[in-house]
Amino acid sequence: MNYLEMKNVKKNFGDLEVIKDISLTVRQGEVVAVIGPSGSGKSTLLRCATLLESMDGGELSYLGEKAVYTDNDGKVTYAGADELRKIRSNFGLVFQNFNLFPHFSVMKNIMDAPVRVQKRNKKEVYEEAKQLLDQMGLSDKENCYPYQLSGGQQQRVSIARALALKPKVLFFDEPTSALDPELTGEILKVIKDLAARHMTMVIVTHEMNFARNVANHVVFMENGVIVEQGEPEVLFNSTNPRMKDFFGKFHEV
Amino acid sequence: MNYLEMKNVKKNFGDLEVIKDISLTVRQGEVVAVIGPSGSGKSTLLRCATLLESMDGGELSYLGEKAVYTDNDGKVTYAGADELRKIRSNFGLVFQNFNLFPHFSVMKNIMDAPVRVQKRNKKEVYEEAKQLLDQMGLSDKENCYPYQLSGGQQQRVSIARALALKPKVLFFDEPTSALDPELTGEILKVIKDLAARHMTMVIVTHEMNFARNVANHVVFMENGVIVEQGEPEVLFNSTNPRMKDFFGKFHEV
């Protein structure tokens, strides 16, 4: 089943066309890695998919339900507020700089949205949250505040927070780029675990090796278009000169 | 001639003995590199030598003139204010983070101290400053303000500022660690040039290759003592296990 479908998505910032006609499908259980040079529009694509940025054209749907569509006149229509709310519950996003709520304890960060927004039973949510923290190796941190955690621990809490809402698709925007190499490993391991549990994920990353090892599908973007996409092995051995150049740079560092 | 002589220098911060009985001699025209792990007391040694930090014991002299000495009772005595002022004019220090005066133009940064402090002729100083800027490859920046320069350019201005006072000894405390690799190259080249002109220099650095290639004398510090010192080739091939360990780490990175 197609969990996420984007069709002919366009996004401009003023005169700057940042996303030019991109189509992308993510199926259930798939792990998609989005790579590409800086400024190519990866983050913007993710922000359009998560409805943080309004689109200037194209279609966006989750599990077959249309969140955005464009009619023949080019008029972009968003679904109603109620429908959007429902659609939003289908996905979660893990930010590059975590964006935990600093005034909430770790536990409250995870529990607040399920309880307050989804109006779920507090006790039940608590049990699940404990399990999630366990899974993230943070069982002893439930009463800590974010400032008391290392960057890697904060990122794991933010993953747990997103998972607590039981999203169908989880997006990551460079989840490790605010971390030093040691902490990076922690997060990549967590994402690998999630992949093993068949979580559907879209990951923007600069970690080529990780993309290669974990993703089922890799998308290479440049200047607002998808240059090439496919299985990792195919892509990483592409003969496209632009891509060879790109990978070359990474090997150098 | 001994430009700098430190004998049995001691420095504590509260209970922490940061410098324990260090003696070091720098001869005219010599380039000394000070290396060692973080926290070993390299910066503190430099700050003692440049009178930024008061010493708790030992002797310090420039060109045979005593700035600090300790009598048999362990009482540390500093030279009088006038004498210290004279001694201070013997050395300059280039800071890790430049410490340029942001409200002065590049030219004023260089000229102000010679004119205001040394009361030298303005025109003459201007000519010399122009020459220094030329030498640093910054002839077109004389009217810029520090914020308009890159880190490497700022560091070169700060070197020129120190040189404008015609010091006998120039100290550097990790002059490149606030710079990215590309800019680091610029500064190391400038220091190499100075070495070629037989400038007497003491350089705290983490750039092992640079220490090896430019210094006549390398000092390896750890825990507030000099573990070993000598010619670079001797030192870098030392059999001391601690040093082997240290160099090993650097090769890894």
Added chain:
Amino acid sequence: MDIVVMLAKLAEGMAKSVGIFGLTLLFSLPLGLVVTFGRMSKNGVLRNITKFYISVMRGTPLMLQLMVVYFGPFYLFGMKLSTSYRFIAVIIGFALNYAAYFAEIYRSGIESMPTGQYEAARLLGYSRIQCFFVIILPQVIKRILPSVTNEVITLVKDTSLAFAISEMEMFNVAKGLAAASTSMVPLVIAGVFYYIFNFLVAFVMEFIEKKLNYYR
């Protein structure tokens, strides 16, 4: 005049001053929030009106504002005033004035919040109102507390301005006592009272600041 009588009188004035202080905070703190909403509204007319309101409140002396609030209803609309209106006018005048100051403080706090917090809240499904009151406001309060403290301490002294419309707060009482006893002692005692009042307020604010230090 007996010093005890003097102190008792001043204490009465002090009570009035404390009343003005407390009621002003009670009304201006929430009112300031409303003004901030106006100031940050997407509606240009509303935004400009609040902007003007704030600039007038901050650009003219509070004493003048008090007089306008007090006598305005009569001079402008011919309304009869009642005795109890004097104190009400003081509170209205102070609350309107301080709301403007607090509004600007709130705004600076809200604008200093990283957008990431809003975006995270949106992603997690919080409604706009939930997001503001649950996620943003508590953090804003912590951020603006030092500025609020400054303003609150200024308010302690500003209560003395109520004497411009003959409210019998401490400063006015001290003046009257000075006249009756033909000495400066009441003024000096009033000064000490203000000083202590301020000290207590600073102490309380510091306590609140410490309380909020459970997170960073």
Added chain:
Amino acid sequence: MDIVVMLAKLAEGMAKSVGIFGLTLLFSLPLGLVVTFGRMSKNGVLRNITKFYISVMRGTPLMLQLMVVYFGPFYLFGMKLSTSYRFIAVIIGFALNYAAYFAEIYRSGIESMPTGQYEAARLLGYSRIQCFFVIILPQVIKRILPSVTNEVITLVKDTSLAFAISEMEMFNVAKGLAAASTSMVPLVIAGVFYYIFNFLVAFVMEFIEKKLNYYR
């Protein structure tokens, strides 16, 4: 009352207010620097005295301070006052009060300066005094300008407090006119005057801020 007469009278008051404003700045800005030196002095006694001075100036109403400055010399020391002393007392009171505020602003600015600037200056041979006036102070001024602007704008309105010792500045004139003409027009005009005055001051301060933006 003729509006022209009214305006002429108010303009006179305005001139007085502007005079108080200008002279207060003239004296309090340097005086504040001296107070800062005391506040940051290594001498504990001096430091504590200045600390207390600052807290009293900031902790008690300016109106009270004005009265003490005006009548204090006579009632406390039996000194005979001269007529011209009223205005002098206003200026002394304002300057002493504002010096305390400016001192704290200076101090925050000086303390925010990175030690590297001092160390670089020391290495280059600047004397302590040269270092402070040539290297540190110019940078401090830029840093504190926004806070100074706030304080200066407060001063515009605070000039109205001079009426506490019957100085005929604008607010007092407006009150008198309002009483004589039994209307609120003079008060409103005074409000407009203050508003414009403030506007001009804000404009000038912004200009200075821009001027200092040649470096960062």
Added chain:
Amino acid sequence: GQDKETEKAGETPAKTEAVTEEAKTEAAETEKKTEAAETEKKTEAAETGEETEAGTEEETKSDKKIADKVIAESETKAETGAKTDFKVDKLTVGFDQDFPPMGFIGDDGEYTGFDLELAAEVADRLGAEVVYQPIAWDMKDAELSSGNIDCIWNGFTMTDREDEYTWSEPYMKNDQVFVVRADSGIASEADLAGKVVDVQTDSSAQRALAGMSKLTESFGSLNPVADYNTAFMELEAGAVDAVAMDSVVANYQIEKRGADFNVLDESIAAEEYAIGFKKGNEELRDAVQEKLDEMAADGTLAEISKKWFGEDMTILGK
């Protein structure tokens, strides 16, 4: 009169209330009204805790007396024949608290003073509660016309202000005089040339001086000040050379301060004190005037005057 009664019961802070004509003629009605007044008094007493049961009782009696007297008078006085009774619950007296001995803070911390004591006695006889409202003197017109106070009773000069207020009969004579320090060597108005003179803003002295441009032009300067206390402090401290003010107040201040001040013999203006009511508020004026006359007749006025000034300085009924 139905709605009027309910208004009273609702405790609206009404100050003056005209009562319908039928009410005045019948004794039974008067009885009822005093009862109403009594219950109201009680509720107010409960609020302020100032008045005792006994006091209320007495007031009720005096209220009856008023009613009787009004009836008697309404027969004799032709011009006021139409309205004879008038009910006051509360008499709010506006005064300048920096103006001893007319109104100021007494040694016990309560407001006191000659005028305030008079006002209290009058209110007492009217069966009304007296409320002392200190005001900023230069705001007295606004306070009066906006209804915050019922009258200005504070050594308030009637002379030259006749048309601006509804006045009671003048009850006291006063001169506007110059007060100087005894050691200043100033003995006459001529000596004031080049000197600095204080005058209270919006005071009658200021008014009087405004018409004497020849004299004022000879001064070094004429300083308006906000209150007499400031003026006296300035005089004492030497900041000014003379204060133009009411002789009644000047004499009291001189005695109280025990300082060496002189009052110049030449008076600026002779004038009379009276009670100022809002223009057109004749009902209240009449009610107050009546009680004052009564007090003049039974010697209360002279008694109070002696208490404050050592002699009877009042002129009412003489």
